[in-house]
Amino acid sequence: MTDTASPRAALPAVSPREERIGMLLVFLSALMWSFGGTIARFIHVGDSWTVVFWRSLWAVAFLIAFMLWRDGGRGTLKLFRDMGLPGLGVALCFATASTSFVVALAYTTVANILLMQAGVPLLAALLAWVLFRERVSPATWIAIAAVITGVAIMVSESLGGAVSPIGDGLALLIAVMFSVATVITRRFAHVRMVPANCLAALLAGLFAASQASEFAVSGRDMAFLFAFGVLNLGVGLAFFAMGARLVPAAVAALLGTFEPILGPIWVWLVHAEVPSVRTIIGGAVVVTALLVHIGFEFKRQTRPERPGVTGLPSPN
Structure with missing residues (x-):
């Protein structure tokens, strides 16, 4: 007789097809988030909290519209009621992470924050294993190590400054909160987390307010704030909420590493900010590790399923 209360039994079973869909959705979330730096370069607002407020407000508007379109009015209210403590936990994690990011920038470098973010897959893997005994394959551990090495190379030129306990502590908090949110989303795969991410944006916006x-911005800035909130934050959160529940927590966090890798590329192409040689080398290491690991995962998923394995409903 199976013990349904055990940590192993609590984790969802998904089919290879659903896992591939989940990987694609998580990658798309990282892709949306990677446009953040490029969009932010177009915004000329003196107070960063004003930017956070409008970005969060537009994200909330998009996520509510998305849920109303997909589930209707009653369905949307039901989603908020049914998210329970897991949804509240995810909301608090993402709200804390997004707010901490803004504050951390005042105390430490973007390089230090990126280096901390490179540890998210490792933290997520450890949390998932300790709490729910979710197995992490040797290939995933190797990919995690390669990603941390690549990001360390990327940011090594910017790590010579004085260490800020506040700034680096907040950077670590961002990584921990994102890891916890990833693990909760995976563990409670039956809970739709889009309303939780909507609540996260709302909490971040209220704190920023x-x-x-000031709240007044020009029409030009508002257009870019709309893109910052809807495309970068809102769509990214929606993709992550739908995809992270279908893949192991370590893999979801690993795919999220595409964000800090692709970000400098878009800034380079749009704003002509040429990355350093170390950034290019480190980024190449990370992208290679991720592509190899993704290829390995897709090869593994093409093997025939074991009899009796059932999956979760499709996220569509």
């Missing part, structure tokens, strides 16, 4: 010195 309490800190912002």
